[in-house]
Amino acid sequence: MEEQDKSLVAVLGAGVMGVGIAALALGHGVPVVLVDVDDRVLEKAARDVPLRIRQGQLLGKLPRTTDLPPLTTSTSLEAAAAATVVIEAVVEMPEVKAKVLRAVSESVAPGTPLVSNTSGIPIDELAGHTLRPSDVLGAHFMNPPYLIRTVEVIRGPRTTDEALDPALRLLTSLDRESIVVGDGAGFVINRVLQRMINESARIVQEGIATHEEVDALFQGCLGHRTGPLATADLIGLDNVVDSLRVLHTRTGDAGFDPCELLLSKVGTGDFGRKTGRGFYAYES
Amino acid sequence: MTPTSSIQPTATEIETELLAFLHGRGKVEVAPDTDLFASGAVTSLFSLELVTHVEAAYGVAVVGDELRMDNFRSVRAMVGLIERLRATCETEPSHG
Ligand SMILES: NC(=O)c1ccc[n+]([C@@H]2O[C@H](COP(=O)([O-])OP(=O)(O)OC[C@H]3O[C@@H](n4cnc5c(N)ncnc54)[C@H](O)[C@@H]3O)[C@@H](O)[C@H]2O)c1
Numbered sequence: 001m002e003e004q005d006k007s008l009v010a011v012l013g014a015g016v017m018g019v020g021i022a023a024l025a026l027g028h029g030v031p032v033v034l035v036d037v038d039d040r041v042l043e044k045a046a047r048d049v050p051l052r053i054r055q056g057q058l059l060g061k062l063p064r065t066t067d068l069p070p071l072t073t074s075t076s077l078e079a080a081a082a083a084t085v086v087i088e089a090v091v092e093m094p095e096v097k098a099k100v101l102r103a104v105s106e107s108v109a110p111g112t113p114l115v116s117n118t119s120g121i122p123i124d125e126l127a128g129h130t131l132r133p134s135d136v137l138g139a140h141f142m143n144p145p146y147l148i149r150t151v152e153v154i155r156g157p158r159t160t161d162e163a164l165d166p167a168l169r170l171l172t173s174l175d176r177e178s179i180v181v182g183d184g185a186g187f188v189i190n191r192v193l194q195r196m197i198n199e200s201a202r203i204v205q206e207g208i209a210t211h212e213e214v215d216a217l218f219q220g221c222l223g224h225r226t227g228p229l230a231t232a233d234l235i236g237l238d239n240v241v242d243s244l245r246v247l248h249t250r251t252g253d254a255g256f257d258p259c260e261l262l263l264s265k266v267g268t269g270d271f272g273r274k275t276g277r278g279f280y281a282y283e284s
Numbered sequence: 285m286t287p288t289s290s291i292q293p294t295a296t297e298i299e300t301e302l303l304a305f306l307h308g309r310g311k312v313e314v315a316p317d318t319d320l321f322a323s324g325a326v327t328s329l330f331s332l333e334l335v336t337h338v339e340a341a342y343g344v345a346v347v348g349d350e351l352r353m354d355n356f357r358s359v360r361a362m363v364g365l366i367e368r369l370r371a372t373c374e375t376e377p378s379h380g
Binding site: 051054055057058059060064065066 | 328329331332335347348349351352353356
């Protein structure tokens with residue numbers, strides 16, 4: 001609790017992941033300032049975060065307290081200046097992340113861990129855009145962050161213990177299990193998962209199997225709780241395509257080149273769960 | 285008996301209404317004692333909608349220790365929860 005008393009987490013980006021990370025921190029008693037460029041996104045986030053906390057409590061994944069710390073929202077990065085830990089969760093576009101991380105590194109106190117929730121941009125590449133590369137690390141939360149306990153933590157070649165340790169302590173105080181891995185495009189999870197999603201979509205595109213059949217095989221034969229294409233819908237197909245592009249340009253591996261079917265779904269605005277339709281249709 | 289309690293729905297009425305909600309909104313046919321989660325009738329995403337519905341339709345607040353899956357595991361469990369919460373609401377004003 002002492003750790004939490006002086007903590008203030010700044011979450012940058014109030015989309016799918018930013019909302020989930022804010023719910024995780026607040027649900028464990030840590031105050032949050034949530035920053036986004038879009039006012040309407042912040043209004044929606046302020047409504048959604050309490051619902052996500054209630055869902056976590058209902059499912060027994062967050063403490064059942066009614067005494068929650070405040071959620072502050074802002075369109076100005078200056079609001080993050082007093083943070084003890086910054087968690088960046090803006091869109092998976094290297095130039096946007098570079099700009100945001102640079103700006104926040106200029107306003108927070110030196111030694112404040114700058115944690116990126118990137119799906120696959122190498123941490124050292126992002127660190128290179130900031131004032132203090134030694135303060136930068138990755139924490140790849142799964143969606144939804146308040147329901148899935150394990151976090152893939154990425155230590156870049158320049159990350160120091162002084163940045164890593166307080167970030168790990170925060171994750172522990174949020175009841176997360178951290179697995180620390182090395183740097184490299186896609187780290188562990190997405191080097192495998194994004195490739196699997198792309199290949200599954202290509203299988204559907206080629207008419208070899210339907211999306212239901214692909215998912216049913218992974219569930220029935222391999223015991224996966226969710227098939228790759230339902231997982232893609234949950235992630236957001238726009239984000240999947242962005243992540244694949246990051247991986248493709250950094251590895252040169254054609255297997256990461258986003259397939260036509262994914263591109264056409266993103267082109268028509270079918271992003272998955274968040275828009276009500278992707279490979280599957282969802283009710284509002 | 286307070287005047288308000290006489291216009292409040294009975295346990296049977298609540299049960300009927302919840303089954304209709306599950307049928308209409310959740311698109312599932314269940315019995316009052318079906319385990320909604322074990323049977324797969326209700327996903328964890330829809331479970332929060334059940335909570336919001338119970339609160340809006342019966343004017344109760346499901347918070348703290350009452351906010352748990354066991355209270356929403358079946359229509360019968362929800363009826364029990366609603367009656368329990370309404371009983372505490374009704375007794376409170378008489379103290380003050
Ligand atoms: N969706 C997932 O399942 C998932 C899982 C793990 C990691 N990630 C990663 O998390 C990050 C966020 O993904 P998401 O799914 O939440 O995306 P999203 O599109 O839902 O949200 C991104 C948000 O960033 C905001 N934004 C854009 N530019 C900004 C700026 N300059 N300053 C502040 N906010 C800005 C946007 O307005 C948007 O609200 C990405 O890096 C993604 O790869 C996503």
